[in-house]
Amino acid sequence: MADKFEDGTTVSLKALVHKGSNKVIFVECVSDFLDVLFSFLTFPMGTIIKLGSKQSVESVPVQIGCMNNLYASVGNIDVQRFNNEVCRHKLLSPRNADESRCKDVKLKIDNGEFTKYFLCPDWNCLGVSEDEYLLSQYKGNLLSMYKGTRCENCGKCMDREYHLSSPSHADKYNGIYVKGLARLIVTDDLQVLSPLSGTSFSFLSKLGVTDGDITEETFNIGVSEVLNLLICSFVSKTPLTETLLKHKAEPDFITEISDPGTCTEPLMEGKTVIEEEEEIYVKLTVSKSRKIVCFAEAGEKFVNLLFSFLTIPLGFILKQMQNSSWKGCIDQLYKSVQDLGDEQCLNSNDLLNPRIFPGFSYENHLLGIEEGSEASYYYAYCRPNGVEDVLVTDKTLIPSQVRYTFHLKLMNDKSSEGFLKGPTMFTITDKLIVRPISPIFGFSILNELKVPLDDIKEEIVRVGKEEVLRVLVASIAGDSALTDAFIRQPKEQ
Structure with a gap:
């Protein structure tokens, strides 16, 4: 073995x-x-x-x-194109909304790496005593899931690490x-x-x-x-x-x-989008003879949706x-x-009906997936009683020797506005390789597919919830996600 x-x-x-x-x-x-x-x-x-x-x-x-291509694309795109480094980290290392249960699974294939939380390390950053600092400061947005996040009060890196204490679900x-x-x-x-x-x-x-x-x-x-x-x-x-x-x-x-093959109906014609949905348009470059999408060009809103597949x-x-x-x-x-x-x-x-980890979605998310309930975090300060400080979401786990308990909430990392900065355009291949827009990259795709210039046409498609779900399904089921979602007829069974 x-x-x-x-x-x-x-x-x-x-x-x-x-x-x-x-x-x-x-x-x-x-x-x-x-x-x-x-x-x-x-x-x-x-x-x-x-x-x-x-x-x-x-x-x-x-x-x-x-999905492998989508994941690799996140790592290959310059971090400066993301709203911040945390947004890219969320995509490369997404969190499990049910991790409190998964921590009790006997064989942990993720090596038991559950969310770490970080607080400001400097008790005296405001020129007050440790107790005064706690009493005055640990009531707001001073909790982060990412090491190095800047403290909103003093600007220092939050690197004092805690793991969340939680009860055993097995018991x-x-x-x-x-x-x-x-x-x-x-x-x-x-x-x-x-x-x-x-x-x-x-x-x-x-x-x-x-x-x-x-x-x-x-x-x-x-x-x-x-x-x-x-x-x-x-x-x-x-x-x-x-x-x-x-x-x-x-x-x-x-x-x-x-x-x-993926059982999807073509979406090039006759499909409607729910009126409340935000308008997202994608330009497809299609081979007329082979009826495949060679590549697409789209803004950051569509690419945000593609990248969000990794958090689902x-x-x-x-x-x-x-x-x-x-x-x-x-x-x-x-x-x-x-x-x-x-x-x-x-x-x-x-x-x-599994949910997405709180804070890992963003506004106008067309997939309609629910976020897990945002927890209430409590930091229990126990020193100098010989008991370790704890971070909990369940107040019953707070030690009896606690000196102070402070209510915290997570800092906003701006991913609710989308993972990528905008406005910006990207080229997306049929296999969901995503790169900043480049005519040279587009020509290289046509050359690799052996599609001549006189065999291509451009189609503008409007993307709503139905279309995004089709791309999501196609991105798992095969290696031609855009073609399967927007063009290909289902094969006879």
């Missing part, structure tokens, strides 16, 4: 394996592993791309639609996402099913498996296997086999479903993709949450 964290944390899985093809049929597991699986739905796409950047299948880096909810005593089975394509014998036998019968074809094996998996499972699930329908057995299944064991939790995206077909099977997790909700196996239905 691959390297684990130093503590050697693993989860045990009992698997039913098809001997002839060396393929996992399903695994039987308890809440520890199921909580890990369902936590995937809360991860922002930028986090998944960041974590998966070093993962590969058969030595080839895994590409999740166009409070008898499990995190799955009820503590629940035992379920997970198929090779990540369907989560009831472990009842009838269900299992029916599943085996459907696959044409007989008693002599199967064997039972036990696997201890760690963080690296879980991460590999997540990344493989975007590009494969057999991620458990590829993760546990390091072997691709024989194609004749289960008939593979061909990928019919996976579950929200899968909710939009329920009528789409693609190579992977990660969508089965979202469908399983829908099905299991009726069987009372889950602690809540929050996974069906």
Whole structure:
């Protein structure tokens, strides 16, 4: 097995394996592993791309639609084009709105890196005593999630670090996402099913498996296997086999479903936009003969929307993709949450409507995703009583020895106005590579696609919520997001 964290944390899985093809049929597991699986739905796409950047299948880096290109574009664009450095950091390292629960998941594929908070380090920055400083100053916007943010009172860098203290959800909810005593089975394509014998036998019968074809094996998996499972699930329908057995299944064991492409209707003509929506226009350069978008030119408002895809939790995206077909099977997790909700196996239905981390959205966000509730932060000053100061959102966690408690709120980093400065224009390829506008870049794209100048035409499209959602779905499902969203007819199935 691959390297684990130093503590050697693993989860045990009992698997039913098809001997002839060396393929996992399903695994039987308890809440520890199921909580890990369902936590995937809360991860922002930028986090998944960041974590998966070093993962590969058969030595080839895994590409999740166009998302890898979008993530790389954020890092390649000069930071001066962003409203500030924090705005770019939010896109490259987005926060999980459900991180307080995810911190209790047994296998943390994000290395347990949860939000850090920073306060001004200088007690005497206003020429007063420590206690006077606390009493007079820790009542306003003196809390930041980003080291080096300038204190609004003294202008110094906020670098005094605190982690948020929060209760264990595993204790409070008898499990995190799955009820503590629940035992379920997970198929090779990540369907989560009831472990009842009838269900299992029916599943085996459907696959044409007989008693002599199967064997039972036990696997201890760690963080690296879980991460590999997540990344493989975007590009494969057999991620458990590829993760546990390091072997691709024989194609004749289960008939593979061909990928019919993204099920989107063309948007070039006849589509309307809700009147209240802000007007955003994009100019498409289209190949007349091949009916593909070669590239687009758009202002910072459209690119803000594209970049915001990185902050959106996976579950929200899968909710939009329920009528789409693609190579992977990660969508089965979202469908399983829908099905299991009726069987009372889950602690809540929050996974069906995951939210974006507070402060990571911006005004006029056309996707309509809700932000998580903005927390009330409390800084408990305990010194000199021998108890560490704490930062909490739950007042019940404040130590009894506290001397002072101060209510804080996060500083405004201006991302509510958009991530990028404006007005400015960008060139966006069909694969969602984004660069500041450049005619040379446009010509190089045409040259690479072998599209002659006499074969192109320009189309102006107005972008509203429906169009943005289509681009979002297409950016996960394939490598031609603009063509799939604005032009391509759905393939016959």
